[in-house]
Amino acid sequence: MAFKENYPSKLLEDAVDAISSLPGVGRRSALRLALHLLKQPVENVHHFTMAIDRLRDDVKYCRHCRMISDDDICSICADRSRDHSLICVVESVRDVMSIENTGQYRGVYHVLGGIISPINGVGPSDLTIKELVSRVASEQDDMSTAPAEVILALSGDVEGETTSFYIYRQLSQFNVKVSTLARGLGFGDDLEYADELTLGRSIVNRQPFKV
Amino acid sequence: MAFKENYPSKLLEDAVDAISSLPGVGRRSALRLALHLLKQPVENVHHFTMAIDRLRDDVKYCRHCRMISDDDICSICADRSRDHSLICVVESVRDVMSIENTGQYRGVYHVLGGIISPINGVGPSDLTIKELVSRVASEQDDMSTAPAEVILALSGDVEGETTSFYIYRQLSQFNVKVSTLARGLGFGDDLEYADELTLGRSIVNRQPFKV
Numbered sequence: 520m521a522f523k524e525n526y527p528s529k530l531l532e533d534a535v536d537a538i539s540s541l542p543g544v545g546r547r548s549a550l551r552l553a554l555h556l557l558k559q560p561v562e563n564v565h566h567f568t569m570a571i572d573r574l575r576d577d578v579k580y581c582r583h584c585r586m587i588s589d590d591d592i593c594s595i596c597a598d599r600s601r602d603h604s605l606i607c608v609v610e611s612v613r614d615v616m617s618i619e620n621t622g623q624y625r626g627v628y629h630v631l632g633g634i635i636s637p638i639n640g641v642g643p644s645d646l647t648i649k650e651l652v653s654r655v656a657s658e659q660d661d662m663s664t665a666p667a668e669v670i671l672a673l674s675g676d677v678e679g680e681t682t683s684f685y686i687y688r689q690l691s692q693f694n695v696k697v698s699t700l701a702r703g704l705g706f707g708d709d710l711e712y713a714d715e716l717t718l719g720r721s722i723v724n725r726q727p728f729k730v
Numbered sequence: 731m732a733f734k735e736n737y738p739s740k741l742l743e744d745a746v747d748a749i750s751s752l753p754g755v756g757r758r759s760a761l762r763l764a765l766h767l768l769k770q771p772v773e774n775v776h777h778f779t780m781a782i783d784r785l786r787d788d789v790k791y792c793r794h795c796r797m798i799s800d801d802d803i804c805s806i807c808a809d810r811s812r813d814h815s816l817i818c819v820v821e822s823v824r825d826v827m828s829i830e831n832t833g834q835y836r837g838v839y840h841v842l843g844g845i846i847s848p849i850n851g852v853g854p855s856d857l858t859i860k861e862l863v864s865r866v867a868s869e870q871d872d873m874s875t876a877p878a879e880v881i882l883a884l885s886g887d888v889e890g891e892t893t894s895f896y897i898y899r900q901l902s903q904f905n906v907k908v909s910t911l912a913r914g915l916g917f918g919d920d921l922e923y924a925d926e927l928t929l930g931r932s933i934v935n936r937q938p939f940k941v
Contacts, residue, residue, distance in 0.1 A: 525830055527823065528800045530785045537781035540774075541763055552752055554823055556782060557789065557798070563751075564786040568779035570748035571767060574741045575775040578768065587768070589739050612738065612765055619736055 531557075583654065585630040585647045587612050595619075595627055602626045604667040608651060608686060610634050610679075614672065626670070629654065634673060635682040643685055652689050668696040675702060742768075794865070796841040796858045798823050806830075806838055813837045815878040819862060819897060821845050821890075825883065837881070840865065845884065846893040854896055863900050879907040886913055 526532035531553060539549035556564050580586065581593035584606075588594070595601060595615075605626025609615055615628050631646040643649075655666055669690060673679035687697050703721035704713055713721075737743035742764060750760035767775050791797070792804035795817075799805070806812060806826075816837025820826055826839050842857040866877055880901060884890035898908050914932035915924055924932075 525827065527804055527806075527826065528789060528798050530781075530789050530800060531798060533781045534785040537778045540778065542766055543759070543762075548754070550824070550827075551754075553782075553785060555753055556786060557823075559786075561786055564782065567748045567751065568783050570741075570744045571764075571775065572779050574745040574764060575767060575770075575772055578739060578741050587739050587742060589741060593738055595738075612768075613761070615738065616736065616761075 584628045585632060585650065586615055586628060600625075604665065605670065606651075606654070606666050606668070607670040607672050609672050610674065610682075618672065626668075629669075631673075631682070634678045635685060636678045646682075648686060648689060651686065655690060655693050655695055666695055668698060671697065671699045673699075795839045796843060796861065797826055797839060811836075815876060816881065817862075817865070817877050817879070818881040818883050820883050821885065821893075829883065837879075840880075842884075842893070845889045846896060847889045857893075859897060859900060862897065866901060866904050866906055877906055879909060882908065882910045884910075 526535070531550075534553040534556070535546060535549045538544060538552050539546045541549075544552070556567070559567075579588050579591060581588045581596055582591050583596040584593060586593040586595065590597075596603075602625050606629050607618065607624060607626055608629045608631060609618070610631050610633060612630060615630060618624050618628075629647065629651045631648065631651075633641050633646050635641060635643055635646070651669075655669065669686075671683040671686060673683050683699060690697055701724065702717065703724060704710070704717060710718065737746070742761075745764040745767070746757060746760045749755060749763050750757045752760075755763070767778070770778075790799050790802060792799045792807055793802050794807040795804060797804040797806065801808075807814075813836050817840050818829065818835060818837055819840045819842060820829070821842050821844060823841060826841060829835050829839075840858065840862045842859065842862075844852050844857050846852060846854055846857070862880075866880065880897075882894040882897060884894050894910060901908055912935065913928065914935060915921070915928060921929065
């Protein structure tokens, strides 16, 4: 059904324009959300918009790993119990949260802030690759915090592979191990439904059977 | 998959809390939206929040029909070419927009602002029923704008029927025709898949065949 847009109020139209600029929110949902906000007490709406403004205005990025943080150094980098010789390179803040949620990683991170993508006009200089390199370089002098390994935890598509390769080349001058995530069938995955590339890599990179 | 919540920043957590308070937005989507907003230029984010604040702070409700409006009287009530003797009673602003989009109605509206629902604690006094009654009553004196007909365009569920009946009783003291929307099979609907209530009403309220 076509949805003609005949707003009874310019204010409503502006709000729908703003809300529908969010990714994955169509104009119909935006109208629903705008009318929902209109029904809420004024304080709630101000609380809502203030939380968003404050996030954008006041959030900081960790001096070490570029993770978002409330302080100059994020809670992960500030944690002395973590292994600072292990740096996991990820694309975004969400990836850090995902890996943290596994509870399987005790090293630190480096957030690139994106991925090399010529189509989207994102080059190496738009990411925090230089900061990663200088982080590895500067720490080479001080043996106590020298990174022993950099894990490239980027996506497995062409852009991720390109970015991984670029970083690998940049780090090859240093005495640091560079590794990448294991890829293969997911736990519980059925062979029948796995794509050929994943299944192929799973066979090539087979692991010793553990009991 | 469980989604543990380990936010790297209180500001981010507050924003996710705020965004996920919207209907139909889970915490995962809220996080995605918050991180999207974080990547936008500051001006865009302020424009976004300002549009919402202004909607809530500055929107007006039409003095006649309680439709949202930028002025004291909405564009529909201000339109002299519309039939002011015909008042269509609807639950919400969205219903007005839906009916306007059909292009089939040239009367005016009355927005109740909800529906009688004892479960949700909404009684007649929470709606603009009194305003509707006084609107019908006051206009009885002035024959030029006397409403000839009130159309109850409420939903067909128990709450809608209850509200319709309540309003019908309130208006019975006045010399005004009260009608309701035609219900039946939708255009293009298949008999096989219609629910029995709808199909039953379609048979009872059958219309003369027109060619």
